[in-house]
Amino acid sequence: MIDLPTNTRRISGTRLLDLCRARGISSLVDPFMGVPTHLNVLKRHGIAVHGGDLLEWFVRAGEGLVVNDFTILRDNEVAAVVEMLPGRIYPTDLFRGWEGVFFSEDQCRYLGVWHANVHALRSDGQTGIAVIGLWHVLCHWLLKAHHPDEMIDIPPSELAWHHIREAQRWIADNGKRNTVRRGDFTTTLGAVRADAVYLALPGRSAAKRIDARVWMWEAWWQGDPYLNIERLYRETVFGGATNDDVSYDRAAAAVLAAAESTPYIIIQSNARDADRFERLLRERRPNTERANLDRDEIYIIGKK
Amino acid sequence: MTVPVDLADGALGLYSAVGDAFAGRRLGFGRRRAAVAARFARRRGRDEDAVAATWYAGSLAEVGLVAIALPPEAGAQQRTLAYADAPLHGARIVAAFPSAPPRASDIVRWHREHDDGTGIPDRLRWDGIPADAAALGITHAFLEAVEDPDEPREGVEAVFALAAESGRRFAVDLVRSFREFILAGDWDGPLAFARSSIDDDDAIRLLAQRIDARDARTGGRSERLATLGTMLAQRLDLDPRRTARLARLLALGRATDPVPQDDFDPFSRFARDGRAALAHRAGAIAASVAAYAADAPPLAASATWYEDGNQEPLAGVLGLLLAVDALSPLDAPRRLAAASGTQFAPDTTRAYLAILNEAP
Numbered sequence: 001m002i003d004l005p006t007n008t009r010r011i012s013g014t015r016l017l018d019l020c021r022a023r024g025i026s027s028l029v030d031p032f033m034g035v036p037t038h039l040n041v042l043k044r045h046g047i048a049v050h051g052g053d054l055l056e057w058f059v060r061a062g063e064g065l066v067v068n069d070f071t072i073l074r075d076n077e078v079a080a081v082v083e084m085l086p087g088r089i090y091p092t093d094l095f096r097g098w099e100g101v102f103f104s105e106d107q108c109r110y111l112g113v114w115h116a117n118v119h120a121l122r123s124d125g126q127t128g129i130a131v132i133g134l135w136h137v138l139c140h141w142l143l144k145a146h147h148p149d150e151m152i153d154i155p156p157s158e159l160a161w162h163h164i165r166e167a168q169r170w171i172a173d174n175g176k177r178n179t180v181r182r183g184d185f186t187t188t189l190g191a192v193r194a195d196a197v198y199l200a201l202p203g204r205s206a207a208k209r210i211d212a213r214v215w216m217w218e219a220w221w222q223g224d225p226y227l228n229i230e231r232l233y234r235e236t237v238f239g240g241a242t243n244d245d246v247s248y249d250r251a252a253a254a255v256l257a258a259a260e261s262t263p264y265i266i267i268q269s270n271a272r273d274a275d276r277f278e279r280l281l282r283e284r285r286p287n288t289e290r291a292n293l294d295r296d297e298i299y300i301i302g303k304k
Numbered sequence: 305m306t307v308p309v310d311l312a313d314g315a316l317g318l319y320s321a322v323g324d325a326f327a328g329r330r331l332g333f334g335r336r337r338a339a340v341a342a343r344f345a346r347r348r349g350r351d352e353d354a355v356a357a358t359w360y361a362g363s364l365a366e367v368g369l370v371a372i373a374l375p376p377e378a379g380a381q382q383r384t385l386a387y388a389d390a391p392l393h394g395a396r397i398v399a400a401f402p403s404a405p406p407r408a409s410d411i412v413r414w415h416r417e418h419d420d421g422t423g424i425p426d427r428l429r430w431d432g433i434p435a436d437a438a439a440l441g442i443t444h445a446f447l448e449a450v451e452d453p454d455e456p457r458e459g460v461e462a463v464f465a466l467a468a469e470s471g472r473r474f475a476v477d478l479v480r481s482f483r484e485f486i487l488a489g490d491w492d493g494p495l496a497f498a499r500s501s502i503d504d505d506d507a508i509r510l511l512a513q514r515i516d517a518r519d520a521r522t523g524g525r526s527e528r529l530a531t532l533g534t535m536l537a538q539r540l541d542l543d544p545r546r547t548a549r550l551a552r553l554l555a556l557g558r559a560t561d562p563v564p565q566d567d568f569d570p571f572s573r574f575a576r577d578g579r580a581a582l583a584h585r586a587g588a589i590a591a592s593v594a595a596y597a598a599d600a601p602p603l604a605a606s607a608t609w610y611e612d613g614n615q616e617p618l619a620g621v622l623g624l625l626l627a628v629d630a631l632s633p634l635d636a637p638r639r640l641a642a643a644s645g646t647q648f649a650p651d652t653t654r655a656y657l658a659i660l661n662e663a664p
Contacts, residue, residue: 008432014413014425015394044385121357139429143471150480151471166422169384194615294410294434 011043031185052188062180064128071125133164207233323366338362350584362410369396
């Protein structure tokens with residue numbers, strides 16, 4: 001059984017929406033987007049959004065939830081994702097490395113089937129919806145391993161069906177061009193112009209403490225249960241030794257420098273780190289304000 | 305005027321009842337939800353500020369529905385997206401109350417989030433959902449099961465029905481602690497807070513404006529009716545302040561989804577059934593809140609006609625206000641004169657025509 005970390009960062013699209021509306025911000029870029037549900041919320045409310053991340057499955061999810069304006073999976077297409085198709089040969093042992101450690105034999109078989117079925121989808125939008133929907137199944141299984149008697153048993157295909165259908169309820173068009181890309185923050189910030197940059201900066205040595213539910217899904221997407229996700233971060237500014245204050249400040253300052261041309265920079269922080277980020281932002285933007293909404297939710301907003 | 309009131313039975317109770325009406329629930333559901341959620345917060349060892357915020361949020365959790373007005377032809381997807389914003393609208397309404405505890409707004413905003421990240425409005429997940437909001441969410445689901453119109457349940461039965469959502473809509477630990485709370489008994493019963501003050505007249509004015517704004521045809525109507533009602537009351541020796549309040553409370557009749565069509569000729573007998581339904585809904589909502597119970601009879605009677613007999617003067621004034629608001633001032637003298645003695649009391653009609661004649 002694998003530990004499921006607590007202290008999940010609260011990334012709220014509606015909160016960002018309130019901050020954007022109060023400042024007339026109509027487009028926003030998030031170079032560390034993670035699961036892009038917040039960008040989907042902003043998109044639904046008419047804000048042009050752009051995201052980037054190093055993990056490919058986040059980007060795939062973004063293609064489903066952020067870039068995609070209208071593509072959905074019809075019932076027969078959902079069925080073709082969640083179940084084995086007759087006559088097709090599946091790599092059912094692809095995730096055997098996880099069997100007995102994190103998942104049951106049956107679950108590992110389904111992970112292999114879904115991996116093959118999702119990679120066979122022809123549209124990026126459909127792929128993204130399936131990726132985000134099936135990720136919820138993985139999260140459910142990992143949680144159920146902790147609480148086997150307190151969560152009901154649901155057949156894998158039924159659970160997958162439910163979550164894929166649930167994920168695609170949020171597809172909407174905002175009449176604007178929305179993008180996601182795989183790359184570090186300099187790639188994302190260099191590729192798009194927006195009214196605001198939103199930064200929920202990675203924590204110290206974030207790659208070493210990444211949630212199992214996140215790295216496992218990247219491993220699933222890549223079809224490699226032994227994937228070492230740390231290597232993706234190693235060459236970024238947050239990938240080296242950022243345990244000490246000086247090097248972490250240097251990494252954060254590099255991000256702020258890359259966002260220099262953007263009219264607004266919005267940093268989300270918490271009571272522990274807000275002073276540090278405010279100091280760093282104020283060095284570059286004297287016109288900086290702070291919204292203390294909660295101990296876990298402090299926004300530092302710098303205007304150019 | 306700011307007056308200290310028992311919030312559950314004042315304007316806040318009215319807001320809560322409006323949320324209930326829009327959600328199609330029993331009037332009073334919201335106040336029961338507030339009481340149960342506040343008791344649960346106490347049991348979880350929350351401080352009194354958090355308990356008060358939970359109670360406040362519990363009362364107003366569904367009031368955001370007032371801001372959602374969809375055309376009848378709206379599709380399922382359009383409805384899903386619009387209703388996903390109901391907690392956000394509710395949070396904004398709560399935040400606009402000067403007396404609201406600071407945390408209440410965020411509890412409303414996130415009380416419909418699901419532990420597995422499938423909730424609304426933000427699809428927050430796991431412990432990213434504030435604990436007080438998640439606690440209100442499970443309380444809401446529990447009372448929905450208890451008060452299910454098709455299959456009402458006892459508390460113990462309802463709490464076991466929530467077990468299927470453990471690890472899905474609600475965190476496993478939360479389901480466990482909520483079950484212990486319910487099984488311990490003493491979870492029900494009224495619980496009110498009288499610590500804050502609220503400007504009732506102002507709150508009602510804003511509520512009526514929000515209901516009016518749901519339909520382009522009724523935008524600003526309540527304030528027009530209140531202004532005219534004050535003038536008529538002064539001429540008819542009625543209480544002007546109460547008349548203005550009742551004129552605004554007429555908007556409660558439209559606290560339902562979809563937006564009721566009430567612009568059919570108000571002088572037509574064919575419109576009576578529709579108008580009576582609106583009047584009765586306004587009366588029922590007012591009657592569900594102690595501070596406004598006395599206002600319920602004139603509201604409910606506002607659709608009666610003078611010829612029916614025993615028409616209360618105040619109810620007659622309200623009926624006339626609604627009718628003349630739909631008329632062009634040029635048509636009013638002719639059509640009102642025709643309806644005097646049948647639909648409207650002659651002295652009320654005369655008073656209104658006198659106001660028209662004196663208008664510059």
